[in-house]
Amino acid sequence: MKEEIPVEELVLSANEQVAVENQQTLDQRRVLAINLMASPGAGKTSLILATARHLPPNVRPAVIEGDVASRLDADTIEAAGLPVIQVNTMGGCHLDALMVRSALAHLPLEKVNLLFVENVGNLICPVDFPLGTHLNVAVASVPEGPDKPYKYPGIFTKVDAVVLNKADVMDVFDFDVDYFRRGITMLNPNAPLFILSCKTGQGVQAWVRWLLAKWEEHFPPR
């Protein structure tokens, strides 16, 4: 056991160093980056597409797609006309800062204002690997049930905002939104909660307004 601890520390701090450099690269281009973390199937790709549809025409998004395998999500994003780079982790359970650095080198950052980094579908492992994004966001979804903040507290503690997707099926699943909200408030009282449906578009506008306000906060007029 003795030998494992320094190895992990080394990996984490190397990751953190690269994350800092990633953020510098993004800052130079005035690109605000958002790390989207969620369970498989919560709707990260759908959130990116719904957000893109609600952005003002002068705000140009791009996407880094993280997946264990396949380029299904990248194809979906590309079909919507957004610049996208697929990163396959080949079995790995999270993105890391080096993967994001490699992807950044292939994106036309000079033409981009918002960068969505879609992490691997996993509520646990991605939390410990900062990527250099300005914002970390957890995407939960109604069918998963309202107990996720209580059962996976790590992610909900560390994010800047929580999105609850698939709000259009709240009645079908008899979802207890107060219980869900209390769980988040208990762990992270300052994180805003955006309840929305990527399918119907309800609630997407408020999330987009928050993103744009964050952009202005990070990149005030020069």
Added chain:
Amino acid sequence: MKEEIPVEELVLSANEQVAVENQQTLDQRRVLAINLMASPGAGKTSLILATARHLPPNVRPAVIEGDVASRLDADTIEAAGLPVIQVNTMGGCHLDALMVRSALAHLPLEKVNLLFVENVGNLICPVDFPLGTHLNVAVASVPEGPDKPYKYPGIFTKVDAVVLNKADVMDVFDFDVDYFRRGITMLNPNAPLFILSCKTGQGVQAWVRWLLAKWEEHFPPR
């Protein structure tokens, strides 16, 4: 990098050794154990409860509940009258064989025929850590979408069966069941697929019959 590889090998083989011992313990008691793996909120706990409701009265189930945090699921199982041990991984992204060994010591195995081991909600990490269960089962759910076998092939390749839960909302989500089934068949042609709804009970009987047949296969009359 040179030093990391032997460390991982050591950890894996120690886990595998304990897994073998766990299965011996279970075999002595004629307890068939099933490792349930799924995304968060796919319905692992609901599947255990629905299965228990459909078992013949002479078949007695017990449960090991794996969670990052909380004992919500154990409380739910206990309320249904089943023997249950909660294991908290304290942030860990999967159960391991040692955790199961500790839990086994606290269960009344002499009064049990089926043991459900509910793994941490995660489609990636649990796959690499055998627990000593006789069966490994992936639980997917309709709202997650039909692309999971393509995006998380590791788990679907390695399991003995796949359960697709929340079949009652298939129309709501316009779920492409043929695409899902093709993904599984491509990776694992011999794994049966059970399409069911823990909420309505539809399809649960076929899954229970398969489990009981597996019990008889492993423990023929003495």
